[in-house]
Amino acid sequence: MKIAIEGCCHNQLELIYKTIDYIEKEKNIKIDLLLICGDVQTIRNRTDLDSTSMPDHYKEMGTFYKYYSGELKAPIPTIFIGGNHEASNYLWELYYGGWVCENVYYLGCSGVVNFGGLRIGGLSGIYKQRDYGLGHFETFPYTNDTIRSIYHVRRYEMFKLNMIRQPIDIFLSHDWPENITRFGDEKRLKRIKQGLAPDIERVRLGNPYCELLLYKIKPRYWFAAHLHVKFAALIPHDGSYTRFLSLDKCLPGREFLQVLDFPEANGPLELSYDEEWLAITKATHQFFSVTYKQASLPTESQMQEYVY
Template sequence: MHIAIEGCSHGELDTIYNSVLRLEQIHGFKVDLLLCCGDFQSVRNEQDLKCMACPVKYMDMRDFYKYYSGEKKAPMLTIFIGGNHEASNYLQEFPYGGWVAPNIYYLGYAGVVRFGGLRIGGLSGIYKGPDYLKGHYEKPPYTGESVRSVYHVRNLEVFRLKQLSGESDIFMSHDWPRGIYHHGDKEKLLKWKQHFRSEVKNNTLGSRPAEELLKKIRPKYWFSGHLHVKFPAVLRHKDENTHKAKVTKFLALDKCLPRRDFLQVIEVQNAGPLELSYDAEWLTILRLTNHLLSVGTRTVYMPGPGGSERYQFTPTKEEIDDTIQMMGCNLKVPLDFVPTAQSYESSQGKPKMEQVHMPDPLLNPQTIVAPKGVRGEPHMCWHYSQAPCARRAETLLNPGRYPSSFQRDEAPLGAPKAPLPALTHCETNVMSLTRSERRHSSTVSDIRQAAQSRGSLCRTGLNPPVLPRPTPTHGKVQAETHHTLGKCP
């Protein structure tokens, strides 16, 4: 199986796909998967463009809208993470991942999936200390501050990724793990990027959370973008228990420009069908940590030793089996892309960004609709990218009432259960009610009525619901690689 890795896309999908197809023709192989390490710029229209954190003079529609509208289709499965130049309003429709266009899959704030027997994970955004301990409070229309903080990494996603066990094959981050430059040709890097010298000397270049994840997850490959330079490194991990050495091959790539090293192809032995599926352990982790989700600006600490609550969420086999049952024993990612906004019309000419306003928040059907198929109980089937917003609301009203499996008490046990109506970004609304109102509001419709009676209309929302977590089917993957460099023609 051949996998192409691209650094920073910056919306240049036509150039990237054409470069991959050219490599296929030259070398006679077929690329099965394309991985993009951030700054993907999934811009559908002028309003999406307005939500990108960059000066107006750099706002350009680029190519994604053609793939979103169906004018073109990605020639191979494409998986990407978010960076610091994104249409954040659109990506916030997929906090746990989803199809942004046919054959183009976003991993969410953080995500783990499987393809061809490989376990592929990723962390979106970049690290900024002041926002690391906050919740996902941002929503469009953004302010001058939130249009940037929306893509900053949060401790919740890092905490969840640290719960993973077993082997990981590939991991992606936008910014580099801090300290990785000590494991490659540092002097050559500083010759190309002399302004990195002080940060390298002080060991502040890169992301501290990504460094922690690198040492915890120890994937076979780690790919990054962000710094717009190609840089390979090899990190050897020591296992204190077995005294065996594990190796992570790190590669950072440039952005998509002529004569720049923005594309790499590796060959890996696959151990499964070439189809995208959810990782059962990751789904289980999401499900077990639902209560840790915050959508506020206050400092939020993750649980740790010394407290009375659970702080280790690496799932047991039983918890993973529960998740698989909730999914109807089917972890294949459904092809359920649905457009949620009008696509840009190139005939309109270059958009006048000064006259464009940011959009209101939207919920994506992939995030709020539970798929059918489990014993006739749609809401019992947990979809990785389709989180139960309504369950989040009921958890707010009755903390601790709904542990790992979710059951409504309006119908007697064994009776058919109707799916809960989707509730959006409702934490603020629910918490604005009085204690008495919260106690007597046991259903989503009650919440809406109570909130509206107080004048607190529920906002169509952004923030992700929490999903079930799964356990991995660890296929042993022996990865032998050869690198084929592709430059922009």
């Protein structure tokens, strides 16, 4: 099975599919799945556009509405997570994940699904410490503050992901796990993205809880975006590695798409729910909070009997 990985989509879904079509014809290959690491901007109408956090001069309808209306159909199955420039009102309707249009599936605020024999997990949004411990309190219409806080990662989502015990093949996040740069060509990264250097040196680049999750679930691959640069890293574990790759945004001349081969993935080329994740979702639902204050979370050991 061949999988295309996209960095930041930034409302260029049609262009990404055209790029994939070009690659297939040029290389004489068939790509079976597209994974997008955020900022898809599933904008259906003007209300969705107004619910997207970005400067006004970037607010354009784009092309997603064509897929939503049925004018166009995604040519290959597509799975994506949310970033920090999304139509948050629409994605909140699909908190647990779901189809945003035919053939395009949103993984939810956090989630795990199966495709082709691979387990694919993901976490939407970006990390901001001040909102990390809060509940999912934001409601529509959003204020100048909540239009941003709604896409900030919450402890509750990390709590659920940390319950995973079965192997994960691929994990998606929008921002990077903290400290990931030390496992790749950090000098080159600082040279081509000089603005990142201060955060790298102060160990403030990325999500520290994603770093903990990385060492906990040890996925074979971890894909990310957000910083608009291609960066690869190899993170060692006892007896295995995680291969990390972040890609650029969809613009001419940028490294925004990568095709990888998964020859061992020989299952049905269709999406299915993940049994372990369903069990985790059911067991942890009692702690889900839609108020400002997040309900107290138990320890992982206390949750074992409910999940397993």
